[in-house]
Structures are given as C-alpha cells and as structure tokens.
Amino acid sequence: MTTNTAxxxxxxxxxxxxxxxxxxxSVLLCDLTRAFGATRALDGLxxxxxxxxxxxxxxxxxxxxxxxxxxxxxxxxADTGSVLVDGKDISSVPAARRDMGMVFQSYSxxxxxxxxxxxxxxxxxRKIGAGERRKQAGDLLDMVGLAPQASxxxxxxxxxxxxxVALARALAIEPRVLLLDEPLSALDAKVRLQLRExxxxxxQRLGTTTLFVTHDQEEALSMAxxxxxxxxxxxxxxxxxxxxxxxxxxxxxxxxxxVMNRIPGELQAGDQVTALGSTIPVRGHRLGQSAVDVLVRxxxxxxxVVENGNGIVTTRTFLGxxxxxxxxxxxxxxxxxxxxxxxxxxLAPGASVAVSLPAQPVLVAARRVS
Amino acid sequence: xATLAERASEGIAPPRRRKAAPLxxxxxxxxxxxxxxAYFLIPLWAALRFAGIGAFGSVVGExxxxxxxxxxxxxxxxxxxxxxxxxxxxxxxxxxxxxxxxRLLEGITILPIVIPPVVLIVGVLAIAPGVxxxxxxxxxxxxxxxxxxFAYRAIDAGLRALDLKTIVEASNSLGAGWGSTLWRVIxxxxxxxxxxxxxxxxxxxxxxxxIASLDLYQTFPVWIYVNSQTSGQVSVAASLLALFVTWVxxxxxxxxxxxxxxxxxxxxxxxxxxxxxxxRGN
Numbered sequence: 001m002t003t004n005t006a007x008x009x010x011x012x013x014x015x016x017x018x019x020x021x022x023x024x025x026s027v028l029l030c031d032l033t034r035a036f037g038a039t040r041a042l043d044g045l046x047x048x049x050x051x052x053x054x055x056x057x058x059x060x061x062x063x064x065x066x067x068x069x070x071x072x073x074x075x076x077x078a079d080t081g082s083v084l085v086d087g088k089d090i091s092s093v094p095a096a097r098r099d100m101g102m103v104f105q106s107y108s109x110x111x112x113x114x115x116x117x118x119x120x121x122x123x124x125x126r127k128i129g130a131g132e133r134r135k136q137a138g139d140l141l142d143m144v145g146l147a148p149q150a151s152x153x154x155x156x157x158x159x160x161x162x163x164x165v166a167l168a169r170a171l172a173i174e175p176r177v178l179l180l181d182e183p184l185s186a187l188d189a190k191v192r193l194q195l196r197e198x199x200x201x202x203x204q205r206l207g208t209t210t211l212f213v214t215h216d217q218e219e220a221l222s223m224a225x226x227x228x229x230x231x232x233x234x235x236x237x238x239x240x241x242x243x244x245x246x247x248x249x250x251x252x253x254x255x256x257x258x259v260m261n262r263i264p265g266e267l268q269a270g271d272q273v274t275a276l277g278s279t280i281p282v283r284g285h286r287l288g289q290s291a292v293d294v295l296v297r298x299x300x301x302x303x304x305v306v307e308n309g310n311g312i313v314t315t316r317t318f319l320g321x322x323x324x325x326x327x328x329x330x331x332x333x334x335x336x337x338x339x340x341x342x343x344x345x346x347l348a349p350g351a352s353v354a355v356s357l358p359a360q361p362v363l364v365a366a367r368r369v370s
Numbered sequence: 371x372a373t374l375a376e377r378a379s380e381g382i383a384p385p386r387r388r389k390a391a392p393l394x395x396x397x398x399x400x401x402x403x404x405x406x407x408a409y410f411l412i413p414l415w416a417a418l419r420f421a422g423i424g425a426f427g428s429v430v431g432e433x434x435x436x437x438x439x440x441x442x443x444x445x446x447x448x449x450x451x452x453x454x455x456x457x458x459x460x461x462x463x464x465x466x467x468x469x470x471x472x473r474l475l476e477g478i479t480i481l482p483i484v485i486p487p488v489v490l491i492v493g494v495l496a497i498a499p500g501v502x503x504x505x506x507x508x509x510x511x512x513x514x515x516x517x518x519x520f521a522y523r524a525i526d527a528g529l530r531a532l533d534l535k536t537i538v539e540a541s542n543s544l545g546a547g548w549g550s551t552l553w554r555v556i557x558x559x560x561x562x563x564x565x566x567x568x569x570x571x572x573x574x575x576x577x578x579x580x581i582a583s584l585d586l587y588q589t590f591p592v593w594i595y596v597n598s599q600t601s602g603q604v605s606v607a608a609s610l611l612a613l614f615v616t617w618v619x620x621x622x623x624x625x626x627x628x629x630x631x632x633x634x635x636x637x638x639x640x641x642x643x644x645x646x647x648x649x650r651g652n
Contacts, residue, residue: 075539095542106533108540112558121554122544166540173544 024051024207025086025176027072032081034067034233041067042078043233052207054200055238056224058217059256064233065213066181072211073179074098085176096125098177101170101208105182107162109154115141115165116150122173140168143202160191167199171206178203178210184219196223217257221245229253249284251365254295261301261335262293263357264367273364276310276329276357283361292364294357298324298338302356305346309354311335313347323347327355414613417606425607432604438593441506445589446575448510450568453521456514457567461525462556465534472526479522482515487580490515495585509587513575520570528563532556565623573616 027049034042041064049055057065070076072083074095082089090098101122109118120137128136141147144164154162163183170178180199184192200223203210214220220227221241228238229252237249248254265275267290271282275294303325314334315326323344325337335355339347347353429435464471482490494512495503502508534556541551557564582589588596590612598605 073539073543075542094547095539096545096547098543099545100543102540102543104536104540106536108533108536110537110541110555110559111532112555112561121541121546125545125550169540169544179543 024053025209026051026084027177027209027211028084028087029068029072030082030084032068032071032078032083034064034071034076034078040064040233042071042081045081045230045233045235047228047235047238049209049211051209052204053225054203054210054212054223056212056214056220056227057230058214058220058227059230061215063230065215065230067233068230069179069181069211069213072177073100073102099173099175100177100179101173101175102179102181103163103166103170103183105185107154107159107186108166109157109162109169111154114151114153115146115157118154118165119169119172122169126173137168137172140172141165143171144168144198158191159187160195163187163195164198167202171202171208175208178208180210180212182214185214185216192219199223221257227257229256231256248363251295251363254363255365259298259336261296261298262365262368263296263329263333263335264331265292265294265364266290267292267364273362276355278357280357280359281361282364284363287364287366289366291367293367295363295365296335296357298336300358300360300362301335301337302358303327303337303339303347304354304356305351306354307352309352311353311355313349313351313353316344316347316349318344325353327353329355414610417610421603421607421610425603426611429604429608429611432597432601432608434588434593434597435608438588438590441588442576442590445506445510445513446572448507449513449517449575450571452510452514453517453571454525454564454567457518457521457525458560458564461522461529462534462552465529466538475522476526479518481519483519487516487578488584491581491584506587509582509585509589512581513571513578516578516581517571517574520574521567524566524570525560525563528560528566531563532559565626569620569623572619576612576616 027047029045029047029049032042032045033040043064045064045068047055047057047068057068059065067076071078074090074093078091082091084090085098109115110121113121116134116137119140120133123133123136138147138150141150144167146161146164146168149157149161149165154165157165163186166183183199184195187195196219212220212224221244224241226238227241227244229236229244231252237244237253239247239249244253244257248257254260263275265273267273267282267287268279272279273282273292273294299322311327311329313325314328317324317326318341319338321341322338323341325339325344325347327335327337329335337355460475464475491512494508498508502511537555537559538551541555546554577591578589579591579595583592583595590608594605594608594612597608
C-alpha cells in the first residue's frame with residue numbers, strides 16, 4: 001500500500017516513456033469512506049497515482065472499485081476523505097468542471113449526434129468554434145481509427161466502435177485524468193483484446209493519468225502500471241502486475257489473481273507449516289489457529305511419477321508450453337500442477353504421482369471448511 | 371467503399387422483410403381491412419352527404435366560428451406548453467434521482483382518467499381563486515390535469531428507451547451543466563416522445579366537450595354542439611373540418627418523428643410507445 005507523496009511518485013512516469021502532452025497530473029485518493037445504508041462501499045481507501053500512470057482497480061463486484069471511480073469523477077461524494085488532483089482538493093468541484101474524461105461500461109454515446117458531434121461535444125461545451133471543433137474531433141476519430149465513420153450515428157456503429165468513439169470523446173477535452181469504468185466488459189473477446197491494446201497505447205502516448213476499474217484480472221494485469229486489488233471497500237494490495245502475482249500480500253490477493261491451490265496443513269512453532277509431509281517456512285501474516293491451508297500456485301508445486309505416491313492424476317490439459325495436471329490427493333484434496341509440456345507425456349490420467357511443496361516460504365490462509 | 375455504403379443504408383432502413391402470407395391469411399387480411407374501413411368511412415361519407423359541399427363554405431362565416439376555434443387553439447397551445455413544462459422535468463428527475471417513486475407517479479398520473487370530468491370541474495370551480503374564474507387559463511389548468519396521464523406516459527416511455535443516467539453523466543463529465551445537458555442531450559433524444567405527448571394533449575384539448583360546456587366556455591366542440599341546434603348541416607361540416615385538421619396535424623407529427631428516428635435509430639412513432647431498437651452487438 002503506497003502513501004508516498006506526488007513528488008517522489010513522479011519517477012514512475014519515466015518508466016513508461018515521456019508523455020507527448022504536458023507533464024501529466026498526479027491524483028491522490030485520501031482515506032475515502034463511503035457507506036450506502038449499512039454497507040460500507042469504501043472503507044478508508046487511499047491510492048497515490050503518479051502523473052501519466054495507469055492504475056487499475058481490480059476486485060469482485062461490490063468491492064467498492066466503481067464507487068471509488070465515481071467519487072473521483074464527481075458523481076458520488078465521499079462521507080470522509082478527499083481527492084487531490086495535482087495537490088488540490090477537488091471534493092467541492094462539480095463533475096462538469098473537473099476536466100475528467102470518462103468512458104462508461106454501457107454505451108454512452110448521445111444517440112442524436114453523429115460520431116463526430118459526439119467527440120466534439122466536450123469542445124463545444126468549452127466554446128471552441130465549429131471549424132476548430134470539427135478538425136480536432138476529426139483528428140481524434142482518426143486516432144482511434146474511425147475517421148470513415150465520422151458521420152454515422154451511434155446505432156450504426158458496432159459496440160467496439162461505439163466504445164472507441166466514447167474514448168475519443170473522453171480524450172477530446174484533453175482531460176487531466178481519464179476514468180475508465182469497465183469499458184470493455186460489454187464487448188466480445190476479440191474486440192476486447194484489440195481495444196485493450198489501443199487504449200494502453202493511446203494512454204501512454206498522451207501520458208494521461210488513468211484510473212481503470214475492472215473485474216477482469218487479465219485486463220488489469222496486462223494494461224496497468226500498477227494494479228490495486230480491492231475487497232470489501234478496502235485496498236488489499238497495490239503493486240505492479242508481476243509483483244502482485246509472485247508476491248501477493250494477502251491470501252485474498254493470492255487467490256483472486258491467477259490460479260491458487262489450497263492444501264491443508266498444520267502451523268508449527270517458529271513460523272513453520274507442515275503439509276504434504278514436509279515442513280517449510282511461512283510468509284506474511286500469522287494466524288491464530290493451527291489448522292490452515294497452504295497456498296501454492298500450480299507452477300510452484302513439485303510433481304514426480306512414483307509408485308504408490310500421495311496422489312493420482314485425474315486430468316491433463318495442454319496449455320501450449322505448459323500442461324496443467326489435475327491431481328487428486330488423499331483426504332479429498334484436488335490440486336493443479338503445471339509441468340513443461342515436454343515432460344507431461346508420462347502424466348496420463350490414472351498415473352500415481354508424488355506431489356510436494358516447494359522449499360520457498362509459502363502463504364497460509366485460515367482453513368476453508370468445505 | 372461499397373461495404374460502407376451498404377452498412378450505412380442498412381442502418382438507415384433496417385431490413386424488415388415479411389414472408390409472403392399464405393392465400394387464406396391474405397384474404398382474411400383484406401376482409402378485416404375492408405370491414406374496419408367501412409366502419410370508419412361510412413359515417414364520414416354519410417356526414418359529408420348530409421352536410422353537402424356548400425355547407426363548408428358557410429361554416430367559416432358562421433357567428434362564433436372564428437372565436438371558438440381561436441379559443442380552442444389557444445387552449446391547446448397553453449395546455450401543451452404547461453403540461454410539458456410540468457411533466458418533463460418531473461419525469462427526468464424521478465428517473466434520475468427517485469426511481470423508486472416511478473410506480474407511485476404512474477399511479478398518480480392515472481387518476482384524471484379514473485375521476486369523471488364532472489366531478490373534476492365541480493371540484494375545480496369550488497376551489498379556484500376568483501381571478502382565474504371565467505378566464506381561459508383556468509380551463510387550460512384543468513386540461514393540464516386531464517392531459518397528464520397521456521403526456522406522462524409518452525415522456526416516460528421516451529425516457530425508458532434512453533440510458534438516461536449514463537448519458538447525463540457522460541454529458542456532465544464533458545463539461546456540460548444541467549441546462550446544456552437538458553437542452554442538447556435530453557431534449558433532442560426525447561423529440562419523438564415529446565411529439566407524442568403534444569399530439570395527445572392537442573387532440574384531447576381540441577375534442578374536450580364536457581368540462582368546457584359545464585364551465586360555459588365556448589370552445590370549438592361546444593360551438594359545434596350549440597350550432598347543431600340551429601343548423602345541423604353547418605355543424606356537421608364543422609365537425610368534419612375539425613377531424614380533417616386533426617388528421618393533418620397527426621400526419622405532420624408522425625412524419626417529423628419518423629424522420630428523426632430514421633436518423634438516430636429510434637423506433638416507429640406511435641402515440642403511446644416510443645420503442646427504440648436495440649443497439650446491434652459487436
């Protein structure tokens with residue numbers, strides 16, 4: 001969890017290349033709290049975004065990520081806490097004067113305007129003359145590859161095209177901050193993939209500080225400079241995608257991001273845990289109880305073909321360079337183990353195998369009663 | 371660019387091909403059409419025969435024709451403006467901020483249909499302030515109440531067809547305040563709905579008899595009735611004229627509305643519903 005100030009966070013911008021436009025804007029979400037009745041949608045959320053950074057908020061539905069974004073946009077107000085843009089508290093500034101471009105989950109183009117007029121709408125509100133407006137809007141449509149569709153109306157455009165126009169419209173006002181509220185979730189897989197890359201490329205080129213809300217971990221991990229994983233209105237961890245995967249701070253993050261095995265174990269004295277016949281060190285939080293689950297990723301487990309091992313192969317799924325092997329362990333525990341595909345030939349369903357833990361410290365979580 | 375042109379034309383006129391109906395069905399269609407047509411047209415034809423073409427010429431010269439028609443038109447304009455000014459912001463506000471109240475509002479707006487006009491006008495006359503009594507504004511205010519069920523439903527249907535919350539927020543985020551959002555975003559997308567509300571309100575006002583006659587206003591329908599006592603032919607000719615004017619009016623509005631919806635992909639203009647075709651998939 002970062003609470004560093006905007007000053008030293010500027011170094012992050014260097015890692016994503018020099019922005020074309022301006023120096024970017026820093027955004028600080030400061031201890032935001034918001035309750036809807038008895039539900040705490042946000043419970044002390046703090047995030048520091050460096051200029052030009054793309055931060056994704058990832059979490060299950062109802063975790064508060066959209067509420068956070070809407071507070072930044074000015075569509076919701078926080079009960080406590082503040083939003084600082086370039087060090088200035090904008091809590092009392094109405095949404096219309098925040099200079100934030102937003103792309104919505106549902107199609108949000110104005111049905112009565114052509115693509116060009118939609119993109120030009122924000123410029124019109126800024127009293128920019130018709131000629132200049134058309135030129136700028138045209139350039140932006142060109143940027144998202146939709147110049148030929150300029151005169152078409154939203155109902156004549158496909159879903160992917162509509163979201164690209166919406167993106168161009170949000171960028172047209174040269175926003176200080178770009179807010180993306182699950183903009184890809186209504187699209188089919190192929191379009192989603194293309195648009196994902198297009199958004200990221202544009203965002204890096206323009207250097208616009210961007211907050212991106214999604215429930216799709218692949219989207220978050222592939223696009224963001226940093227990913228904040230949220231649960232129950234709290235930020236569980238915010239880190240670079242690779243760090244989130246390899247070094248999750250909590251059991252929630254570990255299980256939410258990527259595939260995770262749970263293997264029953266017993267906590268021992270001195271931060272050790274015993275599972276699958278070996279005793280290894282525990283990382284992170286200690287739990288009050290001794291009955292725990294050890295959390296290990298499929299590529300972290302070791303697997304050998306042996307006579308009378310502790311498990312039997314049940315499934316084998318070819319995933320390209322690796323093959324994912326499903327193993328049934330004694331005690332009704334099922335795990336998944338990744339092996340290089342070249343070595344997976346012997347691991348046919350029914351084969352007896354020995355599964356063991358890695359030597360590295362592992363995360364543990366309270367045992368789940370199934 | 372052939373594909374582009376194809377796509378454009380496809381968007382403008384969504385193909386809705388019907389399969390050719392079997393012969394039996396086709397014959398039945400014609401039978402139904404003829405019977406209904408006869409039902410509507412025979413009385414009109416009879417009225418036309420009774421009045422005679424000459425009566426149309428003398429209608430205009432009749433005493434009270436111009437003043438009663440002017441009163442009705444004035445009432446139609448005032449009522450429509452008041453109704454829309456009242457219902458539109460209310461409906462928008464309820465859709466955006468108080469969606470739970472939508473049911474209640476629907477219930478309230480249906481009341482004028484349930485309450486008999488006689489009860490309504492007696493009640494209004496009992497409580498109306500003296501300054502309003504006898505003025506056309508009082509009648510217009512009563513008509514606003516009568517028009518509410520129709521106008522509210524037309525506008526509500528238009529709002530339902532829009533993702534109002536999202537487009538309002540999109541407009542806000544682009545720097546538009548409430549005035550610009552209402553004027554440039556909400557109103558243009560409700561054009562069809564507003565036209566429907568206008569048609570219904572105008573038709574109601576131009577045809578209303580009970581309340582006007584009870585309150586002793588000589589509106590056009592009241593004039594026709596009074597005139598029928600003295601000259602049946604002239605009053606029938608006036609009725610036909612009124613019918614014709616209303617038809618032309620409806621036609622104009624329907625054409626205007628469908629031109630708009632062709633452009634923006636909205637549905638057909640009908641009096642009660644404004645269905646918007648769904649956006650095509652990816």
